[in-house]
Amino acid sequence: MVVAEEIGSPLATKAPTPEPEGPAFSHEEDVVTEQVKQTVFSGVQPSGAMQLGGYLGAFRNWVALQDDDTYDVVYCIVDLHAMTVPYDPVEFHRLRLDTAKVVLALGIDPTRSLLYMQSQVPQHAELAWILGTLTPTGVLNRMTQYKDKIDKGIPSNLGLYSYPVLMAADILLFHAGLVPVGDDQKQHLEMSRDLAARFNNRFGEVFPIPEPLIPETAARVMSLAEPTTKMSKSDPNPKNRIDLHDSPDVIRKKVKSAVTDSDPTVRYDIDAKPGISNLLEIMSATTGRSIDDLAAEYETGGYGKFKEAVAEAIVAELAPVRSRLQELDDAEVARILQKGALDARTRAERLQQQVRDAVGLGRV
Numbered sequence: 001m002v003v004a005e006e007i008g009s010p011l012a013t014k015a016p017t018p019e020p021e022g023p024a025f026s027h028e029e030d031v032v033t034e035q036v037k038q039t040v041f042s043g044v045q046p047s048g049a050m051q052l053g054g055y056l057g058a059f060r061n062w063v064a065l066q067d068d069d070t071y072d073v074v075y076c077i078v079d080l081h082a083m084t085v086p087y088d089p090v091e092f093h094r095l096r097l098d099t100a101k102v103v104l105a106l107g108i109d110p111t112r113s114l115l116y117m118q119s120q121v122p123q124h125a126e127l128a129w130i131l132g133t134l135t136p137t138g139v140l141n142r143m144t145q146y147k148d149k150i151d152k153g154i155p156s157n158l159g160l161y162s163y164p165v166l167m168a169a170d171i172l173l174f175h176a177g178l179v180p181v182g183d184d185q186k187q188h189l190e191m192s193r194d195l196a197a198r199f200n201n202r203f204g205e206v207f208p209i210p211e212p213l214i215p216e217t218a219a220r221v222m223s224l225a226e227p228t229t230k231m232s233k234s235d236p237n238p239k240n241r242i243d244l245h246d247s248p249d250v251i252r253k254k255v256k257s258a259v260t261d262s263d264p265t266v267r268y269d270i271d272a273k274p275g276i277s278n279l280l281e282i283m284s285a286t287t288g289r290s291i292d293d294l295a296a297e298y299e300t301g302g303y304g305k306f307k308e309a310v311a312e313a314i315v316a317e318l319a320p321v322r323s324r325l326q327e328l329d330d331a332e333v334a335r336i337l338q339k340g341a342l343d344a345r346t347r348a349e350r351l352q353q354q355v356r357d358a359v360g361l362g363r364v
């Protein structure tokens, strides 16, 4: 994981100076430019309404990296991943568009970021197949997210089992060197690094070894009602999370009912006070103030006053996203995605040809 100075977001940790990795391709004109930028890749599943955990763990960094012109940024709605758990096709269609809309409302600007839908770029699936031939099943058997989902009763299937291989393909397809993600994706990222190295060892240097970019604060935001489990958009209880669509009043109600403990002191102690520690992390990430500073201010004032302050910090942080969401219309979002898919396919095809040549699948 890379850690260095800030890059615009109070959460962001920064990669070392980007290393040249060959020419960068402009996704707008499909021409080779002289500029050498490090590629950033990240994705979000359209598996539910986007939530505060993903926002603090990953999406704020998406925007910070876009706004830093040292980087060439590629963001993807990873809809193929979302098909690995049971879903309703009609609802899924709506969620795919809604997820893209929220990504745009976060501040992702399609003139500066390549934004597209994974299923519209078939090279993702092709590279996943090739990487799958390099993946020992023993490695997949150790993936905790797969085991957690099976333990929750999600039916096992090959797609869910090989999810991290497709994720590695997503990252490596555009030769990404930096991947902004939350802490829950650490193990999958490690596997992407391993697969890049295996590929390079076997077929020659093609892929950079990607680094995760994980924030120091709020890297794993916990559920409000069950603070020992991760806040998740597919959690069936909506009170467990703050959705990025939630109104200020709903946010206030959810924070007010967040589970805490019976000792009314506000202090950071993950084991003894997981609920309060989670709220402290959220407030620190949304205000930019340190946890120690916040704990000192709210230590003796009671939980009610502290929760009110946490809710107001979240409301203020999400206000710009909320107002941009109201301005975007579906037709404009669809147009952006169509253009993004076209640019992504062109760029992916060029890079994927290097992979085909390396593995012996070159043109005949």
Ligand code: AQP
Binding pocket: 043, 044, 045, 047, 048, 051, 052, 053, 054, 055, 056, 057, 058, 059, 180, 181, 182, 183, 184, 185, 218, 219, 220, 221, 222, 230, 231, 232, 233, 234, 235
């Ligand atoms: N609670 C969280 N804290 C910090 N980061 C988080 N992320 C998700 N939840 C938290 C990060 O958000 C990015 C997008 O994640 P995703 O939607 O593609 O998949 P996920 O990690 O599986 O997120 P969810 O909300 O838990 O989705 P479901 O419920 O569908 O499994 C990732 O970078 C993730 O780390």
